[in-house]
Amino acid sequence: MILGAHVSTAGGVSNAPLNARKLGITAFQIFTKNQNRWVQKPLEAEEIDKYLRNCDECGIECAVAHDAYLINLCATDEDNLRKSRAAFLDEMQRADQLRIPFLVMHPGSHKGSGEDAGLGGIAESLRVLFDQQPDGRVRVLLETTAGQGTNLGYTFEQLAELIRLVDCDERIGVCVDTCHIFAAGYDIRTRPAYDNVFEKFDKIVGLDRLYVFHLNDSKKELASRVDRHEHIGEGRLGLEPFDYLLNDERFKDIPALLETPGEMDDYIRNLDVLRNLVKDVS
Numbered sequence: 001m002i003l004g005a006h007v008s009t010a011g012g013v014s015n016a017p018l019n020a021r022k023l024g025i026t027a028f029q030i031f032t033k034n035q036n037r038w039v040q041k042p043l044e045a046e047e048i049d050k051y052l053r054n055c056d057e058c059g060i061e062c063a064v065a066h067d068a069y070l071i072n073l074c075a076t077d078e079d080n081l082r083k084s085r086a087a088f089l090d091e092m093q094r095a096d097q098l099r100i101p102f103l104v105m106h107p108g109s110h111k112g113s114g115e116d117a118g119l120g121g122i123a124e125s126l127r128v129l130f131d132q133q134p135d136g137r138v139r140v141l142l143e144t145t146a147g148q149g150t151n152l153g154y155t156f157e158q159l160a161e162l163i164r165l166v167d168c169d170e171r172i173g174v175c176v177d178t179c180h181i182f183a184a185g186y187d188i189r190t191r192p193a194y195d196n197v198f199e200k201f202d203k204i205v206g207l208d209r210l211y212v213f214h215l216n217d218s219k220k221e222l223a224s225r226v227d228r229h230e231h232i233g234e235g236r237l238g239l240e241p242f243d244y245l246l247n248d249e250r251f252k253d254i255p256a257l258l259e260t261p262g263e264m265d266d267y268i269r270n271l272d273v274l275r276n277l278v279k280d281v282s
Contacts, residue, residue: 001213001251002027002061003274005258005267013043013098014050017058023267027255029064029104032094038070038083039090048097062255064212065095065138067105074108074121074152081125089129095138102211104141104175107153107162118152123165130171141175141211146183146227154184154225156204163209173209176201177259178241179216179230185223188241198250213256215242215274231260232270243277 004027007019013032020028033040055063071088075081088105095103108125110118126140142162147154153162159174166172181188181197188194201207217235219228233239245251260270 001246001254001256003258003271004028004062004064004255005271006030006066012047012050014047014054016063017051017054017060019264020060021058022264023271025271026059026061027063027257028060029066029257029259031068032065032091032098032100033068035066035068036070037068038087043094043097051098062102063098063100064102064104064141064255064257065091065098065100067091067103069106071105072108072111073105073125074110074113074118076111076113076121081121085125085129088125089132092129092133092136092138092140096133096136099137101137101139102141102173102175103138104143104212104214106145106151107142107158109150110152111150115152115158118150119158119161120165122152123162126162126166126172127168130166130168136171139171139173139211141173143175143214144177144180144184146180147225148183148227154180156201160205163205173211174205175212175214176210177214177216178237178245179214179218179235180227182218182222182237182241183220183224183226183228185225187222188244189238190240191244194241194244207250210251211254213245213251213254214259215245215256216259229260231262231266232258232273239273239277242274246274246277247279 004025006029071084108122145153217230217237219230220226
């Protein structure tokens with residue numbers, strides 16, 4: 001796997017590749033704008049050029065964007081839905097400006113309207129947005145969620161249904177978060193359980209639709225439906241699932257990005273733990 005982490009863009013997106021280089025990684029995830037604001041000023045051409053130069057100079061293999069937390073593409077409030085769609089269109093446009101191939105998003109929260117209505121609303125929003133950006137290059141990745149509250153995307157069946165409803169294979173895919181699938185009830189702590197989960201994923205969604213992993217241990221127990229990240233090997237998952245993933249030949253070219261708590265020193269420690277799990281196959 002191509003190990004990476006979510007890195008800071010403090011001072012401008014052009015600093016992201018430099019922060020990745022400090023961690024010794026060639027893949028990273030960023031917010032291309034403030035994740036807690038609806039609107040932010042456009043990216044300046046000079047900053048975009050600097051970002052692209054820094055990516056080249058730092059040997060970055062893959063960059064991933066994550067959308068803002070405020071966005072809910074199945075919002076039942078019309079004003080919130082309008083703002084969510086506008087903000088997500090901006091996210092897609094920013095990713096294209098930065099030549100970022102993947103935009104990870106939490107599918108949405110139905111807020112009481114029901115899961116079927118919520119899934120339908122998300123799919124409709126994505127169809128509208130893809131129509132508004134017909135020449136867009138970024139692939140939107142539905143992130144597996146823990147299923148906390150009324151959040152959608154916590155079962156493989158829901159992800160498959162969204163992909164079916166959107167009906168635009170070239171623009172959509174999936175990001176699997178290890179903490180989230182565990183909290184949602186998918187146990188990957190033993191080899192048989194791990195194999196069973198990804199066999200299910202392949203049958204229901206398709207491994208060919210899996211483009212990114214988020215590597216996080218879980219503070220909460222299996223099927224808790226609570227999203228709380230923990231340092232690698234220090235949570236309820238333990239080290240074994242990460243050993244299985246990192247040495248799974250099916251995923252060798254897929255970016256695997258840390259979102260564990262803490263600062264840069266914590267990322268360095270977690271990356272060292274992960275690198276020590278990689279078996280020498282030479």
